[in-house]
Amino acid sequence: MPHRSLPTVRSIGSNTIDNVLRLGYATRFIGLALAHSGTSFARPGLIVRELYYTGVLSLVIILVSGLFVGMVLGLQGYQTLTTYGSESALGVLVALSLVRELGPVVSALLFASRAGSAMTAEIGLMKATEQLSAMEMMAVDPIARVVSPRFWAGVISMPLLAAMFSAMGVFGGYVVGVVLIGVDEGSFWSQMQSAVDVREDVLNGVIKSFVFGVAVTWIALFEGYDAPPTAEGVSGATTRTVVTSSLAILGLDFILTSFMFRGV
């Protein structure tokens, strides 16, 4: 008679094998999308259209949340810094936390739930209604026509969105810190400028958001392409996109931070 724990062990094993298989498929998928990106660059109209849906339509949520995150940072930072009598360092606190961490991470999380989920649902539905098969019938490669332009649109728009988030957040911190609370404007900007390094901080933030853009778009496109062609399957894939990409963003952020800001 088999032991009680056998089904558990068996399911762990099959889940692991499934996930490794899916990872392999996902890698092959992104390889194909990259190999076919020549076609989408030859027709930039496709990328521009996707830039509108992923980038322009995410603008409002990114700008508004950036403003509020910056304002909260201004308030909270002031409360803490004023205990040590160093509220003139408010600009440094707001700018460094936004440029290094919050800008890339929060905008990537918003991007995953705003644009990533839409991408998954769109491609999943295209698959469920057999539009992808119809394309194949017409000798149009769905990876070149559908997947690759979306991938590049996501990768291009993510760093731009993160930069706008950070700039908006610094403005929000300025509004709360200088205009409302009355921190000295000169020391707010000058301390910020002497502490924030363009290569060390700003460029590393851009690199981070680029990596997040690749990760989120990859996950969103793959989940959509791999979704079971049913209503349930598409909804499950959309949920998985948001969950997986949020976890990927936070995990990647830790790895990137430990490489970029070591010791200095």
Add this chain to the structure above:
Amino acid sequence: MGRSMLDLWVGIFVVAGIAALVILAFKVGNMSSLGSGETYEITANFDNIGGLKPRAPIKSAGVVVGRVTSISFNNDRFMAKVSMAIGKNYKFPKDTTASILTSGLLGEQYIGLEGGGDDQLLKPGDNIRLTQSAVVLEKLISQFLFDKAAEGGKDKK
């Protein structure tokens, strides 16, 4: 939505994104101040650099004239070797003193340069001879405590 409207919006989006990057580089970051100007490199050996870090400012009379580029350990003399990039338009005499100072009680540390009276100027690659180490708070406190203890001992006798 028409084709041209789409292009217009995407154009606005890309321009706004690049503008945000430029704002981050110039308004938030220090691209404009001494980031790109011509500099020359000089070195100085310190007994103790305290908490000095690369990119720390170098000030003379309170004006930022350069930045620390690298800090390494000089194993021949058991001292810290600090390389600094000074702006091309700032000239200092050979007998300049470099000291490690702290802005405020708990602020960041920086290098202060004080010019001497020598006719000859520091050339690129030169080494500043006269240096003054960072003040280590623990040493200061322990010295103070030892002095107090010594005084206390005298009083009893």
